[in-house]
Amino acid sequence: MGQLRGAAWTRVPAAAAVALGAGAPLVCAPAAAAAGWWSVAGVVLAGLVALLTAVSLADLAAQSCLTGVSAHVRTRLGVLPGRMAGVLDIGGRVVGAAAVAGAAGAYLLPSQPRVAAVALVVAVAALALGRVAFSAPSRWVITGVTIVTLAVFVTTGLAIEPVQQAASAAAGTPGSDDPTGIIAAAGFFSFGFLGVERAVGTRARVGVTAAVVVAVGYLLVCVAALRQLGGARLGLSPTPLRDALAAADGAAIDPMITVGIAVGALFAVRALLSGAGAGLTDLAEAGELPAAAAARRHLITAVAAAGVALMVDPATAVAIAATLLLGAAAFLNSAARTLARPQRSSWVPTGCCGLALSVVVGVNISTGSLLAALVVLVVGAGLCTVRVRRAAAGRTP
Template identity: 80%
Template sequence: MGQARGATWARVPAAAAVALGAGALLTSGPAAAAAGWWSVAGLALAGLVALLTAVSLADLAAQSCLTGVSAHVRTRLGVLPGRFAGVLDIGGRVVGAAAVAGAVGAYLWPAQPKVAAIGVLVCVAGLALGRVRFSGPSRWVIVGVTMVTVAVFVTTGLAIEPVRQAVDAVADAPGANDATGILAAAGVFFFGFLGVERAVGPRARTGLVTVLVVAVASLLVFVTALRQLGGPRLALSPTPLRDALAAADGAAIDPALTVGLAVGGLLAVRSLLAGAGAGLTDLAEAGELPAAATVHRHLITAVAAAAVALMVDPTTAVAIAATLLLGSAAFLNSAARTLCREQRSSWVPTGCCGLALSVVVGVNISTGSLLAAVVVLGVGTGLCTLRVRRVRSDTPG
């Protein structure tokens, strides 16, 4: 029992590193574009949604040996909701991997970011296909590099007084302080809490600790970038952390920043594609997809992410990914609503609260991301439905 608890708590730093690897690269610019300094409130709201969802997942996991989102939803709510949840979760992770790869590409090769993004995805897919796994020490090195990079960026950015902006942000322009954009900023910031589920398991307290660690670190990164660049510049920057570091007269340590962000980004891409592959396996085991989807899951997810990275810029991709993942979170929280009080780890009805907030935040990110999520859900659900009907038609009797 003690060893299991220790192993669960040991996953907290790794989960936080995955979340920061994704969030630090992607969320600051779009969040600032939506609400300016009001995005801080959006970050708090995103953290609350992530916490409620993490506790719901922990409570569900404590009642069964299931691990996948769609498996929990299928067991509690039925086949069709489980199919919806699985498609949304897989789609969100694939699009999210493309977004992170695109952001890493912008830092590694600014002249050809899409080429660099494909290179990142090929590298991660190669490691997965070659069954290369990071050992304990190497994993801790990766986590340490990510954390140190964030610490150096925040320390440098907060130690230097920012240059006063020559022109104030115009009202309604990207980056202006706009309280009406809090929900959109919260949706984008929710993407920065990816990886929290890796530390949850059946213990809700580990989810709480991970969410708090990620929230504090994300707040420091965002405040540092926004303080140095101001809302308009941060909203338009493809590499906000690099530009914020340059504004803080820290260009000399840019190579170290690039390496650290690349390492964190690679860790996040690997985790996202692994999660999408696990989702494919779950649907295949439930008969929703062919068995070949399990065998070729690494190739399928990598190719899909590469296609998204070529077609969609990282800012748009992160909005779509966040919408999809919030949809999946809504179904997961809805499944947790079926738990009675004795089965919940808290007196707070996390399922009800998480469901409401997931829906409200998800539909307010942007109209384009909502439409894209509907298309992904429709196509994915349609493919699963056709597969099920074909199996039934081929089954005698």
Template identity: 40%
Template sequence: MIQPQSTVDRVARGVVSTFGAGLFLGLTPAAALAGWWLVPAMVLAAVVAVLFALSTRESPAGGVAPLVGILGRIAAAAAAATTFGRYVLPGRPEVGAVMLVIVVAGVVLLAPPLPGVVDRVAAVIVVGVLVLVVVSCFAIAPVDLAVAPPADAAGANSPLGLAPAALLLYLCFVGSPSAVRWERVAVVGVALAVSLAVAVAVLWQLGGERLALSAAPLRDALAAADAARVDGVLVVGVTVASVSALRGVLGEIRELAPVRPAHVVALAAAAAALGGLLLEPEYTIAGASVLLLGEAGIRLLGGRRDKA
């Protein structure tokens, strides 16, 4: 995939790609692990992403790094597809996930590269929708639960869950990378500001316990805030974010493929569709985060070894 040429285009592509794979569903497993501690966990995940952005080499590394990166992006593609299915076709989410992967894979393989203005418009749409969700959640005070959850319930506040929650949320900050390191940092900064606002707003409405059980946390938070009328706008934002994330990761897979990139993309899309069909999002999100973190670590070690 040809990278966008301007700084604004590259940052916009990175920002819109980060949200589609992690934020819309990643808050649920993070809340199950840490409750309100997912907020500092999100900051920790962003700090790790910034450190790797500043220290890892920007050109593709040889050896095992491309393979680990491809596997991580397949898992991220499955997570993005599941996001689309959960929000857009909640009755048959697996059908929505498979359909989206097929359509986007066809676009990546057959269509010419899209102009940079598409990424800028997509970023404006997604960020605008997320800001609307935040405002809607804070517009009304949350309703107290009639029965308090047990102290050991999933989603109860636990600092012990901070590290695993940060690992899960790492996917929220590794969208389509830019060629320049400071642009990667800018992507993480924008993603962190928006993601923190969304996380606090959703936690404000649902609490850690209810969030930990939510299949579509942003939709449930809007319903709790008596703002279900915003649901149609949310569907638009989720669709744009999911498509952008899938387009980004499949394009990166084509760049990382050592041979026959079109065939590799087709196989990766099939694997992502299968993952979206069979796996719960917490597994694909966790797998993507671990593998992409591993890829960054391998590249970092490879860069230091080359300098030695």
């Protein structure tokens, strides 16, 4: 039992590395555009949503051997909600992988960022199709590189005065200090908590710890970037960490930061596409998708992510991915609402609170991301429904 508990706690650094590697090079800019310095409060709100959802997932997992979001929702709420939760989760992870790859492409190959993004997705797909898995030592190395990279950035950003003082944005313009943008900023940062669920298992305290660690990381990165660039410049930056380093006269360590970002992005994209593939497998096992979808899950998710990376810029993609994933979190928290008090790890009704916050934050990111998420949900759930009805008709004598 002690070894199992220890194994659960060792997943926290890897989960934090996935989350920070996915979001740190990307989400600070759109969050700052929405709220300026008030985006720091958005980190706290996003962390609260992630914390409540992590506890809800841990409580659900403690009551069954299920692992997937759609499986939990299907068992607690029914077939259609489970189908919708699965579509939202898969769509969010695929679009999220495209956003992370696009952001990494801007750092690696500024002249052709989309080419670099597709190349990163192809590399991850090749590893998956070749059944090449990260060993435990390699995961620890990747985790260490990601954390050290961000630590160097934060230290530089906080310790060195910017060469050019950050200018304040005019009220009403992107990057201005606007408290009404806190919820939108929280939506962008909620994408940056991806990977927290990997540390959960059935232990709520592990999920809480992972959410807190990631929140502290984002607070430090956000403050360092805002200190160097200000809300206006940060909100317009496609490569916020690089531009913040340049403002701090730290261009000499840019190559090291770029390598760290590339390593973190590779780890994050692999985790996102693996999660999307697991979601496809879950829907296929439930009869919602053909069995071929599970067999070809690596190819399907990679092609979809590469297509999104070619068509959608990273800032737009991260908004859509956050909306989709918050929708899946809303279903998951709704499923947790069915747990009786003795089945919950806390007196706090995490399901109710998490459901409310997930919906409020998700619908306030942007109108465009909400419409895109609705399209993904309708098309995906519709295809699953057609598949189920055809299968039922084929079994009818």
